[in-house]
Amino acid sequence: MAHMLEERGLPATVLALALPQVEKTRPPRAVMTPFMLGRPLGEPNDPMFQNRVLLQALRLLERPDGPVILEHFPDDNPSWLDRKDWIPAVELPAPAVCHEQAAWEAAFRGELHKVLPVWERFKMRFGRTTVGLAGQPPEAWPVFATSFLNGALPTVPSHDTAALALRFMADDLKALYGEAVQADGDSPSARQIDWWFWRHTVAGQLLIALRAAALESENNALKTVGGRFFVPVPYLPT
Numbered sequence: 001m002a003h004m005l006e007e008r009g010l011p012a013t014v015l016a017l018a019l020p021q022v023e024k025t026r027p028p029r030a031v032m033t034p035f036m037l038g039r040p041l042g043e044p045n046d047p048m049f050q051n052r053v054l055l056q057a058l059r060l061l062e063r064p065d066g067p068v069i070l071e072h073f074p075d076d077n078p079s080w081l082d083r084k085d086w087i088p089a090v091e092l093p094a095p096a097v098c099h100e101q102a103a104w105e106a107a108f109r110g111e112l113h114k115v116l117p118v119w120e121r122f123k124m125r126f127g128r129t130t131v132g133l134a135g136q137p138p139e140a141w142p143v144f145a146t147s148f149l150n151g152a153l154p155t156v157p158s159h160d161t162a163a164l165a166l167r168f169m170a171d172d173l174k175a176l177y178g179e180a181v182q183a184d185g186d187s188p189s190a191r192q193i194d195w196w197f198w199r200h201t202v203a204g205q206l207l208i209a210l211r212a213a214a215l216e217s218e219n220n221a222l223k224t225v226g227g228r229f230f231v232p233v234p235y236l237p238t
Contacts, residue, residue: 027068083188092115110202112203116138134165153219
């Protein structure tokens with residue numbers, strides 16, 4: 001798209017997160033940022049840092065050389081640093097090992113019951129949420145999600161395929177827990193949030209189980225969605 005804009009006389013600049021892609025596609029101008037995928041300006045709630053990233057990208061439009069121009073942002077995101085004194089805003093017991101759908105549903109429902117009030121506290125504190133893709137309230141997730149473990153393919157009105165319905169529920173689930181855990185005090189690093197979610201919650205373990213079930217499904221769309229979008233590579237079972 002950047003090339004198309006440039007060919008039509010509109011200078012374009014790109015914020016890039018994957019260096020091999022940038023080296024292959026060679027956009028007219030790009031700033032390579034060393035941040036996690038999905039956060040090209042850095043982490044939330046750090047507007048001064050985000051402004052620095054954005055200004056570096058925009059200043060490429062003033063350069064007389066190029067295209068092609070590729071710069072690297074000079075600093076790691078300070079919000080990426082772990083906070084040694086961080087305590088999650090919601091206390092949860094160690095996730096139990098579940099094998100049957102009923103056990104998963106009960107464990108997830110019980111955990112969600114503890115997390116939801118803390119998530120409400122996050123929304124009151126920050127006045128926002130990124131949750132809202134699933135097309136159903138969180139209270140419906142335990143039955144909906146665990147039904148896939150037994151081969152069901154439920155849908156919701158806003159998503160006409162089971163694969164999309166489960167994908168967007170998974171996105172909302174990760175967002176809700178990630179917000180709830182930051183309801184109090186200073187924000188932890190993204191790495192700390194991920195480690196807490198994938199290693200210390202029933203929800204994280206359920207998504208890992210749903211990925212395994214999706215990969216065994218005869219539904220190709222569900223197989224693709226489960227394999228690509230549910231669990232980050234560092235947290236896949238070894």
